[in-house]
Amino acid sequence: MTDRVWVERNKDGSWDAFSDEGAHIKFGKGRGQFDPGDLARIALAACAALSSQRAVEAAVGEGKGAKIVVDSRYDADTDSFLDFTEHVEIDASDANLSDEDAETLKKRVKAYIDKSCTIMHTYEQVTPVRMDVNVKR
Helix, strand or coil, X not given: CCCCEEEEECCCCCEEEEECCCCEEEECCCCCCCCHHHHHHHHHHHHHHHHHHHHHHHHHXXXXXXXXXXXXXXXXXXXXXXXXXXXXXXXXXXXXXXHHHHHHHHHHHHHHHHHHCHHHHHXXXXXXXXXXXXXXX
């Protein structure tokens, strides 16, 4: 996990996010762009996906993955999310799993996510955010 990320504004009003490791995404509030709330939900889904990948591939085959949908409730009065619900969908139709194997996979995926998902762990606690504002002159 990279220690540092930053965002820079584009002339068209969109933003680019970068990491020290060379990752890049574009976001904003325009049509067809992810906004910060979307990115918060994406972070949660992505964390669950990466945390559970090993368990999913072991059960249904290499290169297979889960589809993870994150629903949320938003409170306009506090301008915050009240909660998130993750829906982890694993297509095991080609794996011929027994009912017992499917139940074991569900438990393993949940355990992997519960153990390894930093974003979920962060969202579940009150996380202080410190802010510094510097103006270059």
